[in-house]
Amino acid sequence: MLKHLITCLTVLIIITGCKKNKQEEAVLRIVTSADQAPFEFFNSKTHSIEGFDIDLAKEIAKRLDMEAVVVDVDFGGILPSLQSGQADMAIAGITRTPAREQTIDFTNDYYQPKIALLSLAQHPIKLLSQLEGHKLGAQLGTFHQMLLEEISTQSHEKFEVIARNRLLDLVQELLSDNIQAVVMDYIPATKFEAANVGKFVVAEFTHPSVKAYAIALPKGSALKEKINAVLKQLIDEGFIKQLEQKWLSIESEQSK
8 A cells, every 4th residue: 555655656746747847848938128119118007028029029939839938137137047047038139249159049030120329409419420529328238339339449439338237227327418329229219219309319320230130049049940930930921020010110109
């Protein structure tokens, strides 16, 4: 009887353990930095993280037959989350760079952004050449910060790069005139401009180093080819174009 009881308990433990492992495998742990509307932002009305990237991540999880669990972190904490195994993928307007590719993997590209300078209306800055001797803000750990530091060291116009964890912190610094401009993606810049009528101006600028967004993954992730296959489906089906219409079009009223 005792032997039979021990056997039953052993089988139960094995079954329970298998179920737990299966459930863990069915969860797609996603990290983002929810301060870049309309790509990813916290909606105070629905008390949830929403946006272009979030819809895309959830659709990928759905097609992989996995449950999407989205966690918000500072942008500077995104790559360490992947490297430490705390996340399965990251989506937050991330650009592939040679330095990043040494420690993490990237999927195929899914969106080509434009970059903008956000400055005060009373002191508009529309060209990097106007930044001589000024302070220029960028979100900490982003491609924008790396790009500005590269430009500053290679160009004749010298300016100081100020990095902060959140875009909102940089916008507040701009309003306080502690910095003279902020570099960010173009569409989020227009959202800040619309939310602060008459205070900001947005100017697009181009640079050959600007690349498309990709999803970041832990090095050697088994999900890479699966996600690439899903991305191809979503592009071919027009799903990503639909997301652009929903979140990124001029008519879209989605905001932070």
